[in-house]
Amino acid sequence: MIRLPDLTLDADTTTALRGYQQSVNAVADYPGRVEAAKSEFKKRNTATNATFRAVRAKLAEMCSGARRCAYCEDSVADEVEHIAPKSLFPELTFDWFNYVYACGPCNGPKSNRWEVLDHRGELVVIIRERDAVPEPPPPGTAVLVNPRSEHPERFLELDLRETFLFVPTLGLSRSDELRARRTLDILGLNRRDYLAEARRAAFDDYNRHLEAYVQRKAEAAPTDELARRASSIARRQHPTVWHEMRRQRDRYAHLRRLFGAAPEALTW
Numbered sequence: 001m002i003r004l005p006d007l008t009l010d011a012d013t014t015t016a017l018r019g020y021q022q023s024v025n026a027v028a029d030y031p032g033r034v035e036a037a038k039s040e041f042k043k044r045n046t047a048t049n050a051t052f053r054a055v056r057a058k059l060a061e062m063c064s065g066a067r068r069c070a071y072c073e074d075s076v077a078d079e080v081e082h083i084a085p086k087s088l089f090p091e092l093t094f095d096w097f098n099y100v101y102a103c104g105p106c107n108g109p110k111s112n113r114w115e116v117l118d119h120r121g122e123l124v125v126i127i128r129e130r131d132a133v134p135e136p137p138p139p140g141t142a143v144l145v146n147p148r149s150e151h152p153e154r155f156l157e158l159d160l161r162e163t164f165l166f167v168p169t170l171g172l173s174r175s176d177e178l179r180a181r182r183t184l185d186i187l188g189l190n191r192r193d194y195l196a197e198a199r200r201a202a203f204d205d206y207n208r209h210l211e212a213y214v215q216r217k218a219e220a221a222p223t224d225e226l227a228r229r230a231s232s233i234a235r236r237q238h239p240t241v242w243h244e245m246r247r248q249r250d251r252y253a254h255l256r257r258l259f260g261a262a263p264e265a266l267t268w
């Protein structure tokens, strides 16, 4: 998971989302707003709704590779996912900054899970029983790392040596380390074996492409060919793997050599 680019919606789409949100906010009581959030979102988030076609198109621009999920970077992104669940935060149902494009295997288990750190920095897990009357969540700092507003790579590092699993970045504060661990758990980023396999395959793939780039550069290949090779690397899936190769290059002799020969690759 990496920080997603800041993209803006066009004015018409922004206005339409604001209108949908007002119809949720207009309901007087919180349980009613939760109900309205669900029903209004279901009604609007359809293939025939021009606003949501525009939302999906813009979210797709944020995705890596062939429209891959913002969380796992592996499966196809086909669900407009609320980072803060709409069933807890009905006031964020149509908030553009609360959306990412995600896949079913990430979005399904995440569902309504939400955790905060209270004012003492203690973890509060919010569980809403199925038949309970909804109550607003307690105040606190969101635990889930938000790829729209934060840099996930500040919290998480990928082990490129052996496991291809995420670990909390060294040197985090206690609360940030807790956020890193809980984010991994909520999104299941270390739980699915196929994700580690896919990251390992992406690592081999990035290495091969960078090696070929370095070789062609040494052979004085034409500039447009090198530019083509560079843009092909920048568009591949699992951008976190590429980010980690750059960040951890000094730990691996072969990466030190490749990035030493092509320092421009550090900016791709």
Ligand SMILES: [Zn+2]
Residues within 6 Å of the ligand: 069, 070, 071, 072, 073, 074, 075, 102, 103, 104, 105, 106, 107
């Ligand atoms: Zn996913």
